[in-house]
Amino acid sequence: MKKSNLKIAVIGTGNRGCKYLTLLREAGANVVAVADASPARRQKAVEIAGDSCLSFPSATQMLESGITPDAAIIATPERAHAADAMLLLDAGAHLLLEKPLATTLAECEAIAALAKKRNRIAGVCHVLRYHPYFEKLHELATCGKYGQTVSITHRINVGIDRACHTFVRGPWGDTAATSPMLLSKCCHDMDLLVWLTASTAASVASTGGRLFFRPENAPLHSADRCTSCSIEQTCPYSAVDLYVRRGEWTAGFDGDTDSIAEALKNNPYGRCVFRCGNTTVDRQAVVTGFRSGAIATLTMNLFTATDNRDTHICLTGGEIHGNGSVITVTPLKGLQEIHDFTDTVAKPFHAGADRRLILDFLNAASGNSAKMLADIDSAIESHRICFAAISAMR
Ligand SMILES: NC(=O)c1ccc[n+]([C@@H]2O[C@H](COP(=O)([O-])OP(=O)(O)OC[C@H]3O[C@@H](n4cnc5c(N)ncnc54)[C@H](O)[C@@H]3O)[C@@H](O)[C@H]2O)c1
Numbered sequence: 001m002k003k004s005n006l007k008i009a010v011i012g013t014g015n016r017g018c019k020y021l022t023l024l025r026e027a028g029a030n031v032v033a034v035a036d037a038s039p040a041r042r043q044k045a046v047e048i049a050g051d052s053c054l055s056f057p058s059a060t061q062m063l064e065s066g067i068t069p070d071a072a073i074i075a076t077p078e079r080a081h082a083a084d085a086m087l088l089l090d091a092g093a094h095l096l097l098e099k100p101l102a103t104t105l106a107e108c109e110a111i112a113a114l115a116k117k118r119n120r121i122a123g124v125c126h127v128l129r130y131h132p133y134f135e136k137l138h139e140l141a142t143c144g145k146y147g148q149t150v151s152i153t154h155r156i157n158v159g160i161d162r163a164c165h166t167f168v169r170g171p172w173g174d175t176a177a178t179s180p181m182l183l184s185k186c187c188h189d190m191d192l193l194v195w196l197t198a199s200t201a202a203s204v205a206s207t208g209g210r211l212f213f214r215p216e217n218a219p220l221h222s223a224d225r226c227t228s229c230s231i232e233q234t235c236p237y238s239a240v241d242l243y244v245r246r247g248e249w250t251a252g253f254d255g256d257t258d259s260i261a262e263a264l265k266n267n268p269y270g271r272c273v274f275r276c277g278n279t280t281v282d283r284q285a286v287v288t289g290f291r292s293g294a295i296a297t298l299t300m301n302l303f304t305a306t307d308n309r310d311t312h313i314c315l316t317g318g319e320i321h322g323n324g325s326v327i328t329v330t331p332l333k334g335l336q337e338i339h340d341f342t343d344t345v346a347k348p349f350h351a352g353a354d355r356r357l358i359l360d361f362l363n364a365a366s367g368n369s370a371k372m373l374a375d376i377d378s379a380i381e382s383h384r385i386c387f388a389a390i391s392a393m394r
Contacts, residue, residue, distance in 0.1 A: 006365055007032040009069035009093070011059045011084050012076030013045035014038075016098055016125070019349060020073050021048040023358040032069060035062045059084040069093050071121075071365040077171075078179050082107035089114045094121040094365035096357075096372075099191075100183045101379055105387045112376045121364045123357075123372035124379040126191045130353035130360065133341040134192060137311060137322050140329055140339075141196050147316030149197055152296040156189055159307025163282075164237050165249040167302065168213055169269050173278030181280050182206075183386045186300050189309065190286075190382040191374075196313065199292035200381050206389035208284025212303075218274035225272060227265045237273040239264050286389040 008029050010017050013036040024031050025048060034045040035056040042055040056062040059072075071094040074084050082102040085095055095115065101108040101124055115122035128134040141149055158167065167185070172178045182190075194200070223229040226239040235241075243250055244261045253260045253269075264270030282302045289295055308324035318331035325345050329337040344351050357374065364372045371377075 005030050006070040006362065007068075009033045009035065009059075009062060009067065009072040009088075010045065010049075011035045011062075011072060011074045011088070012080070012098070013041050014075065017041075017073070017075035018045060018048055019354055020075060020096075020358060021045055023349070023355050024073075024362075025049060026355070027358060027362060029362060033062050033067050035059050059087055063087065063091055071095070071361070073361070074098060075125075078103055078184065079177070082111060085111045086114060089118050089120055089122070092118065092120070094361075096123045096125065096361040097376075098125045099379075100179060100187045100386070101376070101383055103179045103183070105384060108380055108383045112380050115376055121361070121372060122376035123361055123364065124191075124374050124376055125357060126188055126374040126379060126382075127350045127353040127357055128188050128192050129195060129374045130356035131351050132344050132353075133322070133325070133327070133351065136327055136339050136341070137313075137320065138195055140320050140327065141313050141315070142198065146318040146320065146329065146331060149292070149294045149313055149315050151294060151314045152193060152196060153312040154189060154193060154296065154298045155310040156186055156298070156300040157304035157306050157308050157310065158185070158300065158302045159304055160236065160302065161242055161249060162307050163302035164239070164242065164273055165269070167280045168237075168273050168276055168278050169239070169271055173276055173280050175279045180390050181300065182284055182286070182390055183383070186284075186298065187379075187382055187386050189298055189300075190288075190385050191379060192311075193288065193296045193298065194378055194382045194385070197290045197292050197294045197296065199290035199294065201288050201385045201388070202291045203289035204286065204385055204388040204392055206284060206286045206393040208281045208300075208393050210278070210280065210282050212282055213273050213276065213278060215275050218272060222272055222274065224275055225265065225270045227261070227270055229272065239270050243269065281393075284389075284393060286385070288385055288389075 008031045010021055013034050031049040031053050033054045035058050036042045046053050046055050068091050072088045073096045074081055075098045078100050166172050172184055221230050226232045232238045232240055244257055284300050286298045311322045313320040321328045325342045327339040360372050363369055
């Protein structure tokens with residue numbers, strides 16, 4: 001990569017923003033400013049980025065202070081993406097935007113149009129494109145050796161622990177404050193389907209909704225909170241079991257096991273899953289007819305023991321099946337091939353995909369390539385399919 005001294009800003013320094021800061025630092029990038037609404041998050045971000053990095057409560061205040069970054073990463077919650085993206089593009093920055101791009105199609109299209117008008121790089125954090133396992137899946141599906149893709153069956157097994165933590169009790173349980181799950185979680189998967197088919201959608205159909213986590217399905221003798229529930233010990237969705245007995249998904253909690261148990265008496269994560277008032281779907285299927293002729297079915301399901309993605313691709317010359325770790329290619333004529341990524345997928349930062357994403361952004365923003373692998377134009381297509389499916393389901 002050509003050496004560059006791009007001035008970089010990171011807007012939103014929570015979970016994702018801090019990961020990107022760590023990777024930017026590793027890459028020797030010049031992070032001049034961070035912006036986050038939370039003082040504690042800003043302070044943590046400066047500790048990662050280095051003392052010379054300035055911090056601000058918002059992107060607006062950063063720009064008003066006279067800092068004009070050459071490139072910016074936006075990792076705020078999805079409802080804040082569009083305004084800051086437009087502001088930073090207007091100020092002349094190249095952009096890397098967390099997914100989903102924005103929460104309406106009009107906003108997504110406006111960001112893409114402004115990036116084009118200003119001739120700026122605009123990439124989206126669709127990390128699957130940079131993930132060694134998905135890169136292999138893409139290579140096998142598009143190399144031509146097994147013919148043309150006819151259909152794809154893609155399953156997103158959310159995993160019940162992730163589901164209860166993030167999409168029922170957590171912020172994404174309230175789709176009005178965040179976004180529908182198809183957009184917030186599955187836009188990665190829709191992007192994968194667009195990438196695998198190298199095509200655009202001709203038709204989209206969808207069905208789904210919230211079947212189970214409703215007050216009327218709450219078991220007899222269950223309580224509003226797991227900490228005072230008489231049947232908690234046998235409930236597969238128990239918060240006490242998840243956070244206290246198993247000690248999983250506790251990154252957002254402060255203190256030891258006793259403090260976590262105490263916190264569950266009052267915080268959102270101790271609520272009964274049947275009485276959270278969540279609005280998110282618990283399963284959704286989308287069938288997309290692509291202009292290439294391929295048909296893709298995406299099924300997202302909360303009620304799975306495992307947390308993985310399973311993809312089955314039928315081509316005119318064979319089948320490719322990936323279970324999230326191992327890819328098996330079965331040609332209609334010839335020998336079966338196995339590609340085992342079990343060790344790779346266990347590696348941190350999405351198996352190194354986050355690092356490759358950041359390097360791709362730095363490379364493109366430095367003028368070494370015309371666009372990123374996860375470019376906004378392909379992301380617009382996958383977001384368009386998600387928005388179409390969300391309205392088709394209603
Ligand atoms: N690419 C991926 O694999 C992946 C994974 C998880 C989350 N995400 C996406 O990353 C984004 C951030 O998610 P997260 O998990 O880091 O959330 P987070 O809550 O940990 O971090 C968001 C940060 O933004 C700050 N913030 C909120 N509004 C702001 C504003 N207007 N200006 C400045 N700061 C503001 C918050 O204080 C917080 O520190 C979301 O869009 C999410 O969907 C992407």
